[in-house]
Amino acid sequence: MDIAALVAWVVTALGGFYLLGTWLQRGGIRQQQSGTSRLPAPVIFGHFALAAIGLVVWIIYVVADESALAWTAFGLLLPVALLGFVMLARWIPVYRARAAAAATPAATPTQPADQTVPAERHFPLPVVLAHGLFAVVTLVLVLLTALGIGGS
Known part of the structure; x- marks a missing residue:
């Protein structure tokens, strides 16, 4: 189960890198x-x-198999998840505004200048959903592993 958590975490990280790169490239800073x-x-x-x-802590746990490291990684994931939910809650209105603008035929010829469009408007919905889904899977697998359920 620890390897499954590692794979899920890496897939989650790849999606997160893509979203972070998109946000930076589109002028988020x-x-x-x-x-x-x-x-x-x-x-x-x-x-x-x-x-x-x-x-990094999880990778060290997979190598060392010390339960304190599994609990440390889980403890680090809790604020990560909280911050992720904060970002999701702030992103949803931006996504809805993009969907509403796309549904309005009159809005397409007069697109606003790129600096007035939030950088996160360019996040693809499938990437956001996959990132969130794999994050939840990671959190559950890390917790189950820390609890000793499913073997290591």
Whole structure:
């Protein structure tokens, strides 16, 4: 189960890297001053840093098989999940606005300038959903492994 958690965590991380790269490429950092982006940089980078540290701890756990490391990784995942839910809650209105704009035929010829469009509007829905799904799977597998359920 520890290897399954590792695979799920890596897949989650790959999706997260893609979303972070999209946000940075579309000007998410620059949009912090104007308030265009609804995702605060400290939340994004905190989510990323804690997830990356947790992944390193999990890799060490897989090698060393010390239960304290499994619980440490799980403890790191809790704030990662909380920050992820915060970002999801702030992203949903941006996604809905994009969907509403796409449904309005009059809105397409007059697209707003790229700096007025939140960077997170460019997140593909399948990537967001897959990232969230694999994150939940990772959290559950890490908890089950820390509890000693399913063997290691």
